[in-house]
Amino acid sequence: MNYRHSYHAGNFADVVKHALxxxxxxxxxxxxxxxxxxxxxxxMGMYDLLGEQASKTGEWQQGIAKILAAEQAPAALQDYLAAVRSLNSDGQLRWYPGSPWLTAKQLRPQDQLTLCELHPVDSQLLRDNVAEFSALGSIKVMPQTNGYGAIKALLPPPLKRGMVLIDPPFEQRDEFATVVQALADGMRRWATATYVVWYPIKDPLVVGEFHQNVAAINGVDKLFATDVLVRTALDRTTLNGCGMLFINPPYGVTSQAAEVLAFLTPLLAQDRGAQWxxxxLKGE
Ligand SMILES: C[S@@+](CC[C@H](N)C(=O)[O-])C[C@H]1O[C@@H](n2cnc3c(N)ncnc32)[C@H](O)[C@@H]1O
Structure with missing residues (x-):
């Protein structure tokens, strides 16, 4: 496992992912x-943008830094922006929240969150970084756990409403196929859940095939996709954009997603080929 998200925290892909x-x-x-x-x-749940790893790439400068500096963000972005601002109350951007922290912040006493992270160091840091929410009593950090295995082991959950967020590093060549298999495993066990998958866009053709394979999973009737390209995909071996796939998106998310991407894409654009x-893909 070479991937460390701390090099990429707050980049354009995190902005798209966390806003949605x-x-x-x-x-x-x-x-x-x-x-x-x-x-x-x-x-890890929380990232220091001025730390060694994030500073090495500076990717957040092309991501969250641009969005925070922009004016007149749509109302649908306010929860996300407020969460980031709450961590940087002196106006200097340094701390950036990951998906666990953003979810924990929105949790009510009756809700529950289970977190899986396979990297031994990041899994311990994750535990520390969400400790501030431990009074809620409803956050479970699994000790160094494979998230795909958790889908099989933990679904269906006792609570009947909810969401599975799948955000792999896509380091493995077969990660798209693994995600399709995980979604099929999930749908067999918990067909009414919302499944949200983040994916990279290098070659748009690969993404089209992924969409088709997810649409073919038994029980998938409502499938919605959002794609953002931050530059013209001339070099199809590099990260040109990213997407989010939603099985059973909560009602209303689809129109807000369009509004938010229309706002974000020009701010995240790296050349004139940026588009969203x-x-x-199925249903509605
Ligand atoms: C893109 S990062 C996650 C970022 C996080 N979801 C966020 O939005 O803040 C992917 C993470 O998955 C971890 N990972 C890789 N393979 C895994 C697996 N099979 N199960 C659980 N975690 C895994 C990596 O160590 C890395 O921290």
């Missing part, structure tokens, strides 16, 4: 009924 993640959480919170979130690839799309 926060919108999903806001919809889950609209009903009093409790919900459960399983974060299969949780990372949000579309139903």
């Amino acid at each position: 993640h926060c919108i999903c959480l806001a919809y889950l919170r609209q009903k009093d009924k409790p919900f459960w979130v399983l974060d299969t690839h949780a990372g 799309q949000a579309k139903w």
Whole structure:
């Protein structure tokens, strides 16, 4: 395992991912009924953008730094931006929250969160970084756990509403196929959940094939995809953009996703080929 998210924290891909993640959480919170979130690839939970690793790449300068500096962000972005600002109250951008911290911040007493992280160091840091929420009593950090295995082991959960967030590093050549298999495993066990998958866009053709394979999974009737390219995909071996795939997206997320991506894409653009799309692949 070579991947460390600390090199990439707050980059354009995190902005897209976390903005849409926060919108999903806001919809889950609209009903009093409790919900459960399983974060299969949780990372460390909190990142120091001035630390050695994030400073080495400086990727956050092209990501969250641009978004915080922008004016007139749509209301749908406010939960995300408020969370980042709350960590940097002196106005200097230094701390950036990961998906576990963003979820923990939105959790109500009746809700639950389970976090899986396989890297031995990051899994310990994760535990420390969400400790401030431990009074809630409803956050479980699994000790150094394979998130794909957790899908098989923990689904279906006792709480009937919820979301599975799958955000792998895509270091392995077969990671897209592994994700398809994980979604099939999940759907067999818990067909009514919302599944949210982040994926890289290097070669758009690979993404098209991934979409088709997810659409073919038994029980997938509602499938929505959002893609952002931050530059023209001339070199198809580099990260040109990213996407989020939603099985059973909470009602309303799809229109807000379009509004948010229309705002974010020009700010994250690295050349004139930047573009976004949000579309139903199945259903609606
Ligand atoms: C893209 S990062 C996650 C970022 C995090 N979701 C966030 O938004 O803040 C991917 C993480 O998955 C971890 N990882 C890799 N393979 C895993 C697996 N099979 N199960 C659980 N975690 C894994 C890596 O160590 C890395 O921290």
